[in-house]
Amino acid sequence: MIEIVDIGLLASIQGKAYRGSRHLGMPLSGAADPLTMGIANTLAGNAYDCASIEFSILGGAIKAHHDMHVGITGPIKQVSINGNDYDHHKSISLTAGDILMIEALPAGANIYMAVHGGLEADQHWNGNSTFTPAKIGGHRGRALQKGDVLKVNTGIKTDINKLYLMHTLPEKYRMQYGHHHIIRICPYTDALGQQLCDAPWNVGRQGNRIGYALDGDQNIISPPHMSKSVAVFTGHIQCPPSGAPFLLGPDAQTTGGYPLIGHVIRADRHIIGQIKSSDKISFIANKPHEARRVYQQKLKMWRDYIPDLHLD
Amino acid sequence: MNADNIFIYEDHARITILDDIMRQRLSTALLETREFEEVVLGIEELCVKFDPEYINDNEVKYLISQHLKSRNHDTISSPNHHRLDISFDHSHALDINHVAHIMEMNEAEFQNWFLQQRFRVQMMGFQPGFVYLSHDIDAPEIKRLNIPRAKVAAGSIGFLGTSACIYAHDGPGGWPIIGKVKNNIFDTANTPPNLLNSGDNIIFHLS
Numbered sequence: 001m002i003e004i005v006d007i008g009l010l011a012s013i014q015g016k017a018y019r020g021s022r023h024l025g026m027p028l029s030g031a032a033d034p035l036t037m038g039i040a041n042t043l044a045g046n047a048y049d050c051a052s053i054e055f056s057i058l059g060g061a062i063k064a065h066h067d068m069h070v071g072i073t074g075p076i077k078q079v080s081i082n083g084n085d086y087d088h089h090k091s092i093s094l095t096a097g098d099i100l101m102i103e104a105l106p107a108g109a110n111i112y113m114a115v116h117g118g119l120e121a122d123q124h125w126n127g128n129s130t131f132t133p134a135k136i137g138g139h140r141g142r143a144l145q146k147g148d149v150l151k152v153n154t155g156i157k158t159d160i161n162k163l164y165l166m167h168t169l170p171e172k173y174r175m176q177y178g179h180h181h182i183i184r185i186c187p188y189t190d191a192l193g194q195q196l197c198d199a200p201w202n203v204g205r206q207g208n209r210i211g212y213a214l215d216g217d218q219n220i221i222s223p224p225h226m227s228k229s230v231a232v233f234t235g236h237i238q239c240p241p242s243g244a245p246f247l248l249g250p251d252a253q254t255t256g257g258y259p260l261i262g263h264v265i266r267a268d269r270h271i272i273g274q275i276k277s278s279d280k281i282s283f284i285a286n287k288p289h290e291a292r293r294v295y296q297q298k299l300k301m302w303r304d305y306i307p308d309l310h311l312d
Numbered sequence: 313m314n315a316d317n318i319f320i321y322e323d324h325a326r327i328t329i330l331d332d333i334m335r336q337r338l339s340t341a342l343l344e345t346r347e348f349e350e351v352v353l354g355i356e357e358l359c360v361k362f363d364p365e366y367i368n369d370n371e372v373k374y375l376i377s378q379h380l381k382s383r384n385h386d387t388i389s390s391p392n393h394h395r396l397d398i399s400f401d402h403s404h405a406l407d408i409n410h411v412a413h414i415m416e417m418n419e420a421e422f423q424n425w426f427l428q429q430r431f432r433v434q435m436m437g438f439q440p441g442f443v444y445l446s447h448d449i450d451a452p453e454i455k456r457l458n459i460p461r462a463k464v465a466a467g468s469i470g471f472l473g474t475s476a477c478i479y480a481h482d483g484p485g486g487w488p489i490i491g492k493v494k495n496n497i498f499d500t501a502n503t504p505p506n507l508l509n510s511g512d513n514i515i516f517h518l519s
Contacts, residue, residue: 295323
């Protein structure tokens with residue numbers, strides 16, 4: 001078992017997304033940055049989407065109640081065990097009673113801590129991630145609190161020596177984090193693409209897992225008229241009448257009536273999970289066939305390390 | 313309706329289908345194929361999301377076109393019928409006077425009118441368990457609130473004249489609220505947790 005010692009700003013269990021449940025009104029949810037969660041789980045010897053802890057913005061701390069192996073990735077400044085610094089690019093071995101502390105970098109938003117075997121999490125439909133608006137998944141459908149004790153699935157047998165040898169994160173898979181994100185999009189018209197890609201956008205202060213309001217020097221001119229409620233997905237860019245685009249995150253609603261002006265390409269949607277308020281975003285326009293090629297290339301590169309990786 | 317009406321955007325496709333029943337039937341048929349990651353009903357539109365790693369544009373268009381041509385989806389099982397308990401108490405029905413005024417009725421007349429309507433679940437969306445309802449009677453268009461409420465209580469019934477909705481969870485919302493259902497329409501203790509599904513028929517009963 002793991003005891004939560006410090007949640008930082010916000011922590012929750014994220015794992016399997018609710019893929020295939022959108023017709024019931026259920027958003028995708030899951031890790032805000034599924035690629036980074038996949039790295040943590042691979043370091044821990046798990047499937048890429050085993051239930052893990054998502055520490056948002058500030059990092060956090062846990063206490064191991066028994067011996068265990070963990071993987072930690074994301075915008076990390078420092079990891080320490082009982083006050084001693086530790087290289088977090090490897091699987092980390094904890095013994096009962098150890099306190100593991102994670103300090104976050106100023107840039108980036110979400111750090112993932114996976115435990116070998118995975119955390120136990122409430123299952124609904126195809127997912128087990130925390131979705132707080134409906135109080136489902138994760139740990140009792142809510143964000144984690146100091147003192148929460150989380151169960152670890154301990155039924156998985158692994159050759160620990162193999163775990164150590166195999167799961168040191170190679171240099172080329174170590175992500176860089178900054179305050180300015182370059183994100184490829186498919187705009188829905190050339191004119192919209194020009195406006196979206198012309199200059200960087202500032203990320204508004206009210207952002208969360210549902211999405212981010214963007215603010216630019218010049219908002220979208222003549223935004224399209226309001227439409228009837230239609231399907232929207234993580235990564236879609238809506239345009240309210242104000243002309244300030246709204247970028248939808250993993251917990252975004254399944255349908256919406258604001259006009260859609262483009263979407264983040266499938267290969268880059270995981271980047272949304274590392275955006276935070278006051279960051280900047282520069283969009284680059286892709287055609288759909290380019291977006292698919294980038295998606296195949298990214299999957300190919302990452303599956304050499306995370307064989308079962310799936311990006312939504 | 314043919315493949316020319318299917319518009320593909322990298323990993324999702326949109327099809328405009330004005331007929332509610334036809335759209336619902338196609339949605340059910342496409343869900344059953346399990347070829348798509350998501351099948352989502354919208355108003356006058358159906359959208360499918362797919363993984364370009366496994367399926368290409370032509371295959372998407374072919375699959376949808378085949379189901380549009382096929383009459384197999386005409387054999388969908390009958391919708392469920394629900395009688396939901398409603399309260400028009402002013403502690404819940406925050407905008408009923410405003411709505412009744414636009415409907416050119418007094419409050420009692422509006423309540424009676426509402427209880428006589430047969431509603432159909434047009435689609436689910438927005439949040440888990442949330443339902444969009446439609447009815448067949450002409451009614452004036454009612455605008456959403458200028459400033460959405462930060463918190464609308466679970467069970468609240470929103471009304472826009474030609475359509476209505478039921479909020480499944482406490483949360484923000486911009487529909488004028490005319491009452492509240494007493495039934496729990498989303499309960500994780502149940503399998504499935506949602507009480508209502510697309511295509512279901514609903515009448516409201518004063519309790």
